[in-house]
Amino acid sequence: MASAIATALPARPGHAPTxxxxxxxxxxxxxxxxxxxxxxxFFLVLPIVVVFAQxxxxxxxYFLAAVREPDALAAIRLTLLTVAIVVPANVVFxxxxxxxxxxxxxxxxxxxxTLIDLPFAVSPVIAGLIYVLxxxxxxxxxxxxxxxNIRVIFAVPGIVLATTFVTFPxxxxxxxxxxxAQGTDEEYSAVxxxxxxxxxxxxxxxxxxxxxxxxxxxxxxxxxxxxxGAVSVVSGHIRGETNTMPLHVEILYNEYNIAGAFxxxxxxxxLALATLVVKSAVEWRQTGSA
Amino acid sequence: MSPTALPPRRxxxxxxxxxxxxxxSSRSILPGFGLSLGFTLxxxxxxxxxxxxxxxxxxxxxxxxxxxxxxxxxxxxxAYKLSFxxxxxxxxxxxxxxxxxxxxxxxxxxxxxxxVDALVDLPFxxxxxxxxxxxxxxxxxxxxxxxxxxxxxxxxxxxxTGVFVALTFIGLPFVVRTVQPVLQELEPDIEEASSTLGANxxxxxxRILIPQLMPSLLTGFALAxxxxxxxxxxxxxxxxxxxxxxxxxxxLIITKLEQxxxxxxxxxxxxxxxxxxxxxxxxxxxxxxxxxYHAI
Numbered sequence: 001m002a003s004a005i006a007t008a009l010p011a012r013p014g015h016a017p018t019x020x021x022x023x024x025x026x027x028x029x030x031x032x033x034x035x036x037x038x039x040x041x042f043f044l045v046l047p048i049v050v051v052f053a054q055x056x057x058x059x060x061x062y063f064l065a066a067v068r069e070p071d072a073l074a075a076i077r078l079t080l081l082t083v084a085i086v087v088p089a090n091v092v093f094x095x096x097x098x099x100x101x102x103x104x105x106x107x108x109x110x111x112x113x114t115l116i117d118l119p120f121a122v123s124p125v126i127a128g129l130i131y132v133l134x135x136x137x138x139x140x141x142x143x144x145x146x147x148x149n150i151r152v153i154f155a156v157p158g159i160v161l162a163t164t165f166v167t168f169p170x171x172x173x174x175x176x177x178x179x180x181a182q183g184t185d186e187e188y189s190a191v192x193x194x195x196x197x198x199x200x201x202x203x204x205x206x207x208x209x210x211x212x213x214x215x216x217x218x219x220x221x222x223x224x225x226x227x228x229g230a231v232s233v234v235s236g237h238i239r240g241e242t243n244t245m246p247l248h249v250e251i252l253y254n255e256y257n258i259a260g261a262f263x264x265x266x267x268x269x270x271l272a273l274a275t276l277v278v279k280s281a282v283e284w285r286q287t288g289s290a
Numbered sequence: 291m292s293p294t295a296l297p298p299r300r301x302x303x304x305x306x307x308x309x310x311x312x313x314x315s316s317r318s319i320l321p322g323f324g325l326s327l328g329f330t331l332x333x334x335x336x337x338x339x340x341x342x343x344x345x346x347x348x349x350x351x352x353x354x355x356x357x358x359x360x361x362x363x364x365x366x367x368x369a370y371k372l373s374f375x376x377x378x379x380x381x382x383x384x385x386x387x388x389x390x391x392x393x394x395x396x397x398x399x400x401x402x403x404x405x406v407d408a409l410v411d412l413p414f415x416x417x418x419x420x421x422x423x424x425x426x427x428x429x430x431x432x433x434x435x436x437x438x439x440x441x442x443x444x445x446x447x448x449x450x451t452g453v454f455v456a457l458t459f460i461g462l463p464f465v466v467r468t469v470q471p472v473l474q475e476l477e478p479d480i481e482e483a484s485s486t487l488g489a490n491x492x493x494x495x496x497r498i499l500i501p502q503l504m505p506s507l508l509t510g511f512a513l514a515x516x517x518x519x520x521x522x523x524x525x526x527x528x529x530x531x532x533x534x535x536x537x538x539x540x541x542l543i544i545t546k547l548e549q550x551x552x553x554x555x556x557x558x559x560x561x562x563x564x565x566x567x568x569x570x571x572x573x574x575x576x577x578x579x580x581x582x583y584h585a586i
Contacts, residue, residue: 024491029398036394039387043459044412047424050434054427093333100326118338121566123520125540126559129547130341133348138552164337187320197321226417229522233544246419253423265420272415280408
């Protein structure tokens with residue numbers, strides 16, 4: 001309450017940025033800043049630097065060869081295919097869930113919101129396991145699938161399902177608070193002026209949520225491309241067929257092809273850095289305009 | 291709003307705005323309720339709820355004796371001890387250092403602060419397998435860090451410490467991102483009042499600041515702990531995976547699956563699922579508590 005009032009008031013003129021009483025002594029500021037930066041340097045900067053150092057340890061030619069090798073290309077293709085299915089599916093779900101939750105009142109809403117977040121609380125390995133229990137050879141639909149010669153586990157559909165589960169909440173949890181904060185006034189106006197439901201959505205709601213949606217898509221995409229545990233359980237690690245990029249990294253690493261593993265890993269690390277850049281850009285844009 | 295398993299985004303929507311719109315009560319004239327809710331429930335059911343129930347139904351068919359025999363076997367208990375112990379330790383370290391990082395990012399301006407702030411999210415964005423091989427390479431006995439520790443007799447890779455290091459890495463953003471927005475909204479007046487009334491800086495921090503930050507600190511700790519419990523990719527490379535010693539629970543589930551022991555794998559998974567759900571409930575309660583705390 002008080003904070004809302006405080007931000008509405010103009011900054012107190014003639015005051016130092018921080019009141020003197022709240023200033024920490026210089027040695028404490030230096031010490032704490034040094035501790036924080038050292039901690040982050042150790043745990044964040046070193047790992048990312050070592051990825052690129054190892055990737056180019058045997059030179060640029062070796063790096064290119066490792067990335068262009070047929071199995072690596074197949075892994076990249078499979079990862080892109082998975083993302084191309086999973087991200088749109090979770091976007092449609094996220095928008096639908098956010099529309100229902102933010103624009104209407106109904107009982108069980110908070111339970112529904114909790115259930116949408118459930119996949120975050122489940123270990124990726126368990127996310128893979130549950131699909132094996134349903135579609136695996138010994139699973140519920142196993143015998144039927146075998147009889148009809150359909151492969152889900154150790155094939156692409158299993159990889160897509162497991163990735164969908166793991167990235168399930170990303171778009172929805174970005175859009176729900178955003179659309180709740182925006183309220184329903186603009187949509188009411190549109191409908192009152194005679195717009196149809198879809199017109200209202202495309203012309204009023206979507207422009208309002210586009211940055212939040214973009215943000216959710218970025219996070220969903222990063223996780224979908226990098227998912228390891230869940231995919232590891234359902235993929236079967238068939239080279240050139242059911243290996244995604246992270247699984248390909250694992251195989252190369254376990255074969256002691258360290259430079260090759262890090263070469264493919266560096267592509268994923270680049271993706272992570274690009275995600276951070278775009279994410280920060282969206283955040284700065286929003287705090288700037290808010 | 292929703293229970294966070296990821297830290298909330300900072301500074302986007304003023305809280306007053308939110309309370310205004312949720313205070314509205316009216317019957318909606320907007321279309322699409324049936325369609326959107328129907329699709330949401332169907333998708334949620336098919337992708338999440340039905341598959342998760344498969345795990346519980348599978349163990350329900352096991353019988354209590356078989357279940358207990360699997361879950362209480364020495365190798366499984368050792369894995370639980372490792373997973374819970376290392377996750378707790380990593381969560382605790384992240385609580386301490388996360389508070390320091392959040393404090394420095396909010397209170398002390400320094401050049402490059404925005405860059406450092408953006409970098410905090412790296413463990414969310416970096417694929418876990420990449421983190422796993424990078425940490426292993428750093429901490430193995432000839433790695434950049436490991437070679438300095440080896441002469442001191444400290445081994446990190448392929449030991450308990452290695453598991454702990456990996457779990458600290460992946461839990462790092464949680465405490466920072468839950469504490470940071472609370473720290474930004476703290477009233478400087480309370481701190482001023484405290485010092486005007488004669489408290490020294492340390493007393494102000496311990497008696498005034500820490501209690502206000504406690505709910506978000508605990509939430510961040512619980513989130514980091516929950517994430518660490520289920521983590522697989524970043525740990526398997528650095529842990530060495532020795533049964534009874536450095537085998538985490540998710541790995542044990544995969545091992546059982548590879549031996550076609552589906553019932554065993556599922557029994558272990560159900561214990562993990564129940565722990566995760568209890569944690570999720572706890573995090574929800576913590577967030578309700580912290581919202582009430584800050585509403586005053």
